Amino acid sequence: MSPVYLDNNASTQVDAEVVQAMLPFFLDQFGNASSMHDIGTAAGAPIKTARRQLQALIGAKFDHEITFTSGGTESVNTAILSGLDTVPGRTEIVTSAVEHPAVLTPCAHLEKTHGVKVHRIPVDHHGRLDLNAYRTALTHRVAIVSIMWANNETGTIFPVERLAEMAKQAGALFHADAVQAVGKLPMDLKSTAIDMLSLSGHKLHGPKGVGALYIKRGVPFHALIRGGHQERGRRAGTENTPGIVGLGKAAELALECMDEENKRIKSLRDRLEKGLLERIPRTFVTGDLLARLSNTTNVAFDRIAGEAMQSLLNRHGIACSSGSACTSGSSVPSHVLRAMNIRHGTALGAVRFSFSRHNREEDVDRVLELIPGIVEKLRDAVPGSRGHAK
Numbered sequence: 001m002s003p004v005y006l007d008n009n010a011s012t013q014v015d016a017e018v019v020q021a022m023l024p025f026f027l028d029q030f031g032n033a034s035s036m037h038d039i040g041t042a043a044g045a046p047i048k049t050a051r052r053q054l055q056a057l058i059g060a061k062f063d064h065e066i067t068f069t070s071g072g073t074e075s076v077n078t079a080i081l082s083g084l085d086t087v088p089g090r091t092e093i094v095t096s097a098v099e100h101p102a103v104l105t106p107c108a109h110l111e112k113t114h115g116v117k118v119h120r121i122p123v124d125h126h127g128r129l130d131l132n133a134y135r136t137a138l139t140h141r142v143a144i145v146s147i148m149w150a151n152n153e154t155g156t157i158f159p160v161e162r163l164a165e166m167a168k169q170a171g172a173l174f175h176a177d178a179v180q181a182v183g184k185l186p187m188d189l190k191s192t193a194i195d196m197l198s199l200s201g202h203k204l205h206g207p208k209g210v211g212a213l214y215i216k217r218g219v220p221f222h223a224l225i226r227g228g229h230q231e232r233g234r235r236a237g238t239e240n241t242p243g244i245v246g247l248g249k250a251a252e253l254a255l256e257c258m259d260e261e262n263k264r265i266k267s268l269r270d271r272l273e274k275g276l277l278e279r280i281p282r283t284f285v286t287g288d289l290l291a292r293l294s295n296t297t298n299v300a301f302d303r304i305a306g307e308a309m310q311s312l313l314n315r316h317g318i319a320c321s322s323g324s325a326c327t328s329g330s331s332v333p334s335h336v337l338r339a340m341n342i343r344h345g346t347a348l349g350a351v352r353f354s355f356s357r358h359n360r361e362e363d364v365d366r367v368l369e370l371i372p373g374i375v376e377k378l379r380d381a382v383p384g385s386r387g388h389a390k
């Protein structure tokens with residue numbers, strides 16, 4: 001039986017058309033884009049095209065607002081450090097308690113090594129940001145706000161456009177970690193107050209090791225990676241031409257099919273969710289059900305270990321995640337579910353299923369066939385767990 005891949009928030013399969021677009025830049029036009037001969041300069045126009053393809057996907061006003069990087073983590077680190085460096089007299093960061101480690105780890109590092117004050121805004125039981133706490137944290141000392149557009153574990157969408165407006169009124173820069181949102185949500189950055197935005201190729205059927213940082217024209221910026229003059233001095237290092245071309249193609253494809261695929265993917269996700277809730281008692285969907293990515297569901301099965309479930313599903317060829325891919329391997333509930341104050345015994349049983357345009361109805365059928373038996377087996381193994389009250 002072919003595997004069922006439901007871990008698309010961790011990474012996606014590179015689209016065949018993307019691979020085709022990349023191949024010439026390995027085999028023929030492999031030169032350095034900065035060289036003066038044809039085998040190098042041949043990369044110039046395709047890199048420009050890729051920038052325009054991304055510009056269209058995120059609704060940037062100018063193509064030069066896009067700087068290519070090595071992925072989401074680099075973009076996020078660059079944005080946060082640049083924000084701290086370039087806003088005179090301001091030394092604080094505002095972020096949320098449920099960010100990806102790409103944001104939380106550099107913030108903790110800055111706190112420890114540079115004495116930077118970091119405000120981690122809490123969320124409620126549904127993962128919604130505490131707007132009052134956010135408003136209170138936004139003082140004249142804040143240099144930069146970094147908040148995710150959509151959560152990688154629950155799919156919860158934050159109102160980043162509104163948050164960015166509030167940051168602007170407080171005189172702070174606003175960076176959106178949109179790694180999980182780009183290609184899944186329509187965007188028109190030119191009509192928002194978002195100053196910087198991070199995205200990553202491998203979350204939208206593009207290659208790994210390539211991403212981009214959007215920097216709105218006029219926003220002060222300091223490069224993190226210094227060296228040559230590539231990317232107009234904003235990100236030094238020989239251009240990853242195949243990766244950039246692949247990311248551009250992936251952006252074009254995402255824009256083409258976003259509306260249609262979002263509807264189809266949502267119906268698969270909803271059928272899986274409904275089927276699980278109907279078949280398995282003491283099962284809960286976590287996150288903001290009213291503002292959520294259409295491809296993500298985080299289902300918590302009370303009194304089982306999500307990791308055990310993930311591992312049994314894996315044996316049957318089904319790939320999913322028991323929390324964030326970057327934090328799995330640990331048997332404590334993820335920081336996201338803890339921040340949401342989900343009961344410990346329930347949060348431990350959380351499993352994330354994340355769909356993409358490559359999933360089909362049969363994938364949902366397979367999971368629905370298998371999971372009830374697995375839950376029963378795992379609950380049977382825990383003394384006193386059967387028939388336990390909620």
Ligand SMILES: Cc1ncc(COP(=O)(O)O)c(C=O)c1O
Pocket residue numbers: 009010070071072073074076100102148150151152177179180199200201202211326
């Ligand atoms: C919300 C979010 N931000 C940042 C990242 C890091 O992106 P990358 O894997 O491209 O470094 C991820 C990856 O899972 C993510 O989900």
